[in-house]
Amino acid sequence: MPFPRRDIEAAGAGSGSGDDDSPAAKRGKPEAAGARPSLTRTEAAAAASVLALFLVGIFCVFRAAPRREFEQILRLPRSLADVRLLKDNLAVYARDYQANFILGYCSIYIFMQTFMIPGTIFMSLLAGALFGVVKGGILVVFTATAGASSCYFVSKLIGRPLISWLWPEKLRYFQSEIAKRKEKLLNYMLFLRITPTLPNTFINMASPIVDIPFHIFFAATLIGLIPASYITVKAGRALGDLRSVRELYDSKTLVILFLIGTVAVAPTILKRKRIYE
Numbered sequence: 001m002p003f004p005r006r007d008i009e010a011a012g013a014g015s016g017s018g019d020d021d022s023p024a025a026k027r028g029k030p031e032a033a034g035a036r037p038s039l040t041r042t043e044a045a046a047a048a049s050v051l052a053l054f055l056v057g058i059f060c061v062f063r064a065a066p067r068r069e070f071e072q073i074l075r076l077p078r079s080l081a082d083v084r085l086l087k088d089n090l091a092v093y094a095r096d097y098q099a100n101f102i103l104g105y106c107s108i109y110i111f112m113q114t115f116m117i118p119g120t121i122f123m124s125l126l127a128g129a130l131f132g133v134v135k136g137g138i139l140v141v142f143t144a145t146a147g148a149s150s151c152y153f154v155s156k157l158i159g160r161p162l163i164s165w166l167w168p169e170k171l172r173y174f175q176s177e178i179a180k181r182k183e184k185l186l187n188y189m190l191f192l193r194i195t196p197t198l199p200n201t202f203i204n205m206a207s208p209i210v211d212i213p214f215h216i217f218f219a220a221t222l223i224g225l226i227p228a229s230y231i232t233v234k235a236g237r238a239l240g241d242l243r244s245v246r247e248l249y250d251s252k253t254l255v256i257l258f259l260i261g262t263v264a265v266a267p268t269i270l271k272r273k274r275i276y277e
Helices: 005-020 023-028 041-064 067-073 080-096 098-114 120-158 160-166 168-180 185-194 200-209 214-224 226-237 245-249 251-276
Strands: none
Touching: 041 098, 041 120, 041 214, 080 098, 080 120, 098 120, 120 160, 120 200, 120 214, 120 226, 120 245, 160 168, 160 200, 168 185, 168 200, 185 200, 185 214, 185 251, 200 214, 214 226, 226 245, 226 251, 245 251
């Protein structure tokens, strides 16, 4: 018995609607235009932890620091001369109020890294000068990772227009490189963190824009910043002998960093070689 034309068309429309609701079709659909980026639960929890650390640190500084020393303590180092001055002014305070000072140091470092304020290298030198290589190194790696994560969250929420305006060509290059290395993304991110191939500020801001998962970003940052932090903190122990920040990364140091970075990215290179063979 022939079906009316109207019934056949209605059945066809219903079938198309069902296809659109299938999981495969949903995966293929792009996000709605204008959809606001949002943090996952893990990212939101990490962001809340960083914010809590920042607020506690600021509270501790204002609560414990002697009022007459605020001007000497609450300043951002801009040069080696500032680091030496801060070391002299803060040595007693850091010793007598060590927990408060460390929390305040974390807050300032996180604030600077979140909003791309230059001078974190001087903060790293200060940590080495006041706490030594081991304790200072741990402090720098921790705060640098927390600050980079905070910058990642801010960029994910509101940073796309800014980074597209500041570094359009570099962003396109970074996106294409990430697309090639999806299977060994952690190795590539470690290479970028260990070597000065790309500025850390750019990596912090661009990573969420090019869809680098936070857990990979976090792991690469935590591990990849160790070599450079060690170099800077160690230099802080001999602050009096340091004449310029450029001395931190001479040709010998850069070669060592690139060698370490090559070890990190070696699994990706070997896998490609096997594929081509």
